[in-house]
Amino acid sequence: MTTRLASKFTVLASFLIIISTLIHPCSATIPRRLAVIQTPATVLTDHKGSILHGNITVNILWYGKFSPSQKAVIIDFLKSLNNQLPTPPSAASWWQTTRLYRGGLRSIHVGKQIVDEKCSLGKSLEDFDLISLASKAKGFNLISVVLTSADVRVAGFCMNRCGTHGTTRVSKGHNFAYAWVGNSATQCPGQCAWPFAQPMFGPKMPTLVAPNGDIGVDGIIINLAAVLAGTVTNPFDGGYFQGLATAPLEAVTACTGIFGSGAFPGYPGNVLTDKKTKVNYNAQGVNKRKYLLPAMWDPKTSTCKTLV
Numbered sequence: 327m328t329t330r331l332a333s334k335f336t337v338l339a340s341f342l343i344i345i346s347t348l349i350h351p352c353s354a355t356i357p358r359r360l361a362v363i364q365t366p367a368t369v370l371t372d373h374k375g376s377i378l379h380g381n382i383t384v385n386i387l388w389y390g391k392f393s394p395s396q397k398a399v400i401i402d403f404l405k406s407l408n409n410q411l412p413t414p415p416s417a418a419s420w421w422q423t424t425r426l427y428r429g430g431l432r433s434i435h436v437g438k439q440i441v442d443e444k445c446s447l448g449k450s451l452e453d454f455d456l457i458s459l460a461s462k463a464k465g466f467n468l469i470s471v472v473l474t475s476a477d478v479r480v481a482g483f484c485m486n487r488c489g490t491h492g493t494t495r496v497s498k499g500h501n502f503a504y505a506w507v508g509n510s511a512t513q514c515p516g517q518c519a520w521p522f523a524q525p526m527f528g529p530k531m532p533t534l535v536a537p538n539g540d541i542g543v544d545g546i547i548i549n550l551a552a553v554l555a556g557t558v559t560n561p562f563d564g565g566y567f568q569g570l571a572t573a574p575l576e577a578v579t580a581c582t583g584i585f586g587s588g589a590f591p592g593y594p595g596n597v598l599t600d601k602k603t604k605v606n607y608n609a610q611g612v613n614k615r616k617y618l619l620p621a622m623w624d625p626k627t628s629t630c631k632t633l634v
Contacts, residue, residue, distance in 0.1 A: 367628040368568070368580050372428055375564015378467060378503065379429030382558060383437040385463035389451075390475025390509075391443050399538045399615065400473070403547050406611030407434040415598075415633035417609045420551075423622045423631055424577070427559050427566060434554070438463060451480045457494050460504035469503050469557050471550070476509040476542055484514035489549040491557045503561040505553040511542025519545030521585070521594040521618075529592045534606035535599075537616035544618065551619050552578035566625070577623050581630035584621035589632075598634055608633045 384404055388397065406417035424432045440463055447455045451474070460470040469491075474480055482490075489507035510518035516526045522536045522544055536544040556576035559566045567574030586595030586608055597608045597618065607616035624631040 368575075368623060368630065369628055370566040370568050370575070370577070370580055370623055370625065372566050372625075373564045373571075376562050377427070377429050377565040378469070378558040378561050379432050380467065381433050381435060383435050383465065383468045384554070385437040385439070385465065385468060385470050387440045387442060387459050387463050387470070387472045388475075389442045389459060389472055390445055390449070390478045392473070392475055396540060396543045398613075399540070399543050400546060400550070401436060402611055402613050402615045403550070403617055404434055404436050406609075406615065406617070409612050411610055413610065415609050417611045417617055417619065420609050420619045420622065420633055423624055424555060424558055426625050427577070432558050437465075437468065445478065449478045451478065453481060456480070456490075456506045457492075457504065460506070461494070461502075464502040464504070466500065466502075469505055469554065471553075472504065472506040473546065473550075474506070474508045476511045476513065478508065479513070480506070480508055483508045484510065484517050488518035488545070489553045491553045491561075493562050501562055503557050505550075505557055507546050507549045507553060509542040510545050511540070515541050515545065518549060525592070531592055534594065534597065534618065535604055537600075537605040537607040537618060539605075547617050548620055552576075555622055578620050580623045581621035584630050584632060585618055586632050586634045589621075595632065596634060 386400075403417060407421040408418060410416060410418040421432070421434070442459070447459065456472055459472045463470040488510060489505065491503065491505035493501045493503050495501050508518070515523035519541045521534045522541045523533055524530055538544050555578045559577045560574065563571045567576050568580060569575050583589065583591065584595055586597040589595030597606050599606055600616065605616060607618050609617045609619045611617055619633065621630040621632045623629070
């Protein structure tokens with residue numbers, strides 16, 4: 327089997343980068359002080375390569391210990407992407423933005439789930455370990471997702487990424503897309519679960535209240551949303567992205583740190599607050615779930631689209 331490491335895409339600890347460099351929320355290069363004059367529109371180029379569309383299955387490998395309630399939150403999120411609720415905003419309406427990309431309809435379906443609670447490859451993983459784990463759940467028009475628990479360390483986690491996606495080729499087969507996201511609850515909530523935790527650097531603003539009561543899992547949802555959007559629109563380095571193919575800005579990372587209208591570096595924007603529970607969210611899902619989802623680049627308007 328030949329493999330290609332997932333250097334093509336990284337879910338960065340985005341808020342940390344934004345705060346430390348003071349960039350504009352929809353641009354990776356324009357200093358915020360210049361934004362009052364004129365800010366060029368964010369543009370992702372369609373490189374005309376293969377992308378995923380139609381019915382897409384997501385298989386999950388749970389690596390390490392996840393409680394039943396943690397799994398339920400994540401599975402419900404995936405199921406919510408196709409379930410349009412009568413009262414917006416919904417996770418499905420967020421996902422529908424991917425339909426505006428070449429290929430049109432993209433529906434997500436949960437496939438098989440593999441549990442590796444005993445951590446067969448240990449609790450310190452490299453990229454090739456992630457590929458090995460992902461290959462256990464590979465398939466056609468499928469995303470193989472590896473989720474690591476809070477006590478598992480992954481190379482680069484918390485330092486320069488919160489998740490990643492890539493592709494690898496199997497012998498006598500085809501390329502398959504895979505993704506990884508880690509639980510940052512104990513390792514770096516201020517980096518990979520912002521805005522539910524204070525950032526390590528930059529201004530200290532009031533944190534938001536995690537809608538499912540678990541900073542680590544609600545952080546996973548944010549980063550899982552980012553890697554899924556990036557995977558379907560740029561799975562094999564030839565889809566939609568800005569910049570270098572080895573370190574691109576993609577559908578969600580092009581809009582890093584934005585969750586609601588009025589967002590700016592260090593401030594996630596205007597989001598909703600549940601009157602009863604006081605949790606913060608911008609999308610509703612199945613089983614009365616609430617989620618906080620990042621802005622996604624809209625190819626029709628070349629803007630970072632938010633739900634609220």
